[in-house]
Amino acid sequence: MTDQSRLTTREAAERLGVKPETVYAYVSRGQLSSERAPGGRGSTFDAKEVDALARRSARREPAARTGELTFRTGLTLIDKDHYYFRGVDAVELAGAYGFEEVAEWVWTGTLPRGARFTAPQQFLDAARLAVGALPAHSGAMDRLRAATVAVSAADPLRFDLEPAAVLGCARMLIPTLVGALPPAGKRHRGAERLAWQLWHRLTPRLPDEASINVLDTALALLIDHDLAASTLAARVAASARAHPYAVVSAGLGALDGPLHGAASGLAHQMLAEVLERGGAAPVVAAHLRSGRRVPGLGHRLYPGEDPRAQALFKLLAELPQAEEALAAAHDVVATTARHTELHANVDLALAVFSVACGMPVEAGETVFAVARTAGWIAHALEEYEEHPLRMRPSAHYNGPRPPQPLP
Incomplete structure (x- = not known):
């Protein structure tokens, strides 16, 4: 072609590395x-539009053989029973910095000391x-879902998707x-x-610095964890250019289930029953007999121990009020190991914390949702x-072949 700014179908396909029909x-x-x-x-x-699409496509991983959607992210890497935020060990980050600081690192790659999030009064009133x-x-x-929608309606600038605006929204939405x-x-x-603000929404007990440190660390550890179901839902919403509040709403919707955010609540109930019955054996036996999974055990991404659980158990061991709940959790792990070897996951650690601190069953889910809001924004x-x-996957229709008679 004489006009090099325009490409034929064949030339465009070659640059993109696809077939002409694609x-x-x-x-x-x-x-x-x-x-x-x-x-x-x-x-x-x-040609410029084709090259831009080629660059975007190059950032995507090839589809997995199972047909799962996979694509690259610069946020979280899970590898060999460790996970990393922007290349830095997430457990070390959570041990050295507070939740707000780690959130800033995940969002921006910078780590401002003493970062604090503030809720503007007009948005707090609406929520x-x-x-x-x-x-x-x-x-x-x-x-949390109702508050997110209310703040969204109160923010006339919610459709501004520039990074600075989205970050401003995140720093305001979480404390709100x-x-x-x-x-x-x-x-x-x-x-x-x-962490102090959240503590007073979870339990009437007086806090101490060690307990707040456990909660702050849990928040930091839970900010992101690869493409969990809620994170994928958030990315799909963002792909449609939904504003940040709608992205968070999508994440909250996917989180609200026993296989994701609510898993710690099931573990909380199990630990409470173990403490009531004086041992894990009858409780674990009841789960196995009914064909139910024992809550708080195993994780598909970690063949070994969940590093988040390890970090929290270490801190919980320093809390006198957590001694009984922690012993109950260890009893569950040991009892289950007679049947199948499964390691404790972060849901069991959250359950130990919520039981020990007199929090309601859903406290772990609340901590999870608040923390993961930062990850969804990232x-x-x-x-x-x-x-x-x-x-935009393609559906495989397997219904009645048309034409069918009008019902």
Whole structure:
């Protein structure tokens, strides 16, 4: 071609490394634009647009053999029973820095000492008004979802997807969600840290520095963990250019289930029963007899021990009030090991913490949701840099073949 700014279908396919028919699929999905070639035969494509798509496609991993969607992220790596935030051991980060500081690292790759998140009063008022209108039996996840929608409606600039705006939203939304939860106890000095604020929404017991440190560390450890179901839901929403509040809403929706965020609640109930019955054997036996999984054990990404659980158990061992719950957890692991060897995961560690500190069953899920909100925002920031609507799988229809008679 004489005009090197335009490419033929064959040339575009070669640059993209795909078949010609795939080029037209990109056009139908809105990922490429085309023009009729001079003379009306075939199509031409803008070379810069093709090159940009090629660069974006190169950032994606090839599809797994199982058909699972896989793509690259610069946030979290899980490898050999360790996990890393931007290349730094996440357990070491959580041990050296607070939740807000680790969140900043995950978002920006910088680590500002003493970072604190603040809830603007007008957004806090909107969130509390929405939460206060819910039925009395509503749980923490109901309140977090309602608060997210309320703050979204109160923010006229929510559709600004520039990184600075999204980061501003994140730093405001997380403390607003915590502040919208009804207090369970009296607030004390030191409450400027998010962990202190959350503590008083989880238990009426007086906090101490060691207990707050466990909660702060748990929040930091749970910020992100590869592409869990809720994170994938958040990225799909961000791919459609949903604003950050809608991204968080998508994550909260996927989180609200016994196989994800609520798993720690099942572990909490199990530990409470173990303490009540004086041992793990009858409780574990009941789970096995009914065909149920023993909560808080095993993780598909860790053949060995979950490093998050290891870190929290180490801190919990220093809390006198956690002694009985921690012993019950170890009893569960040892008893189950007679049947099958499974290591404790982070849900069991959260359950030990919530039982020991007099928190409700759903406390672990609340901690999980607040922490993972930071991770969903981090993934949204990545996804906003990708081509929109790139996660559009094709359905395999297996229903009745048309035409069918009108019902």
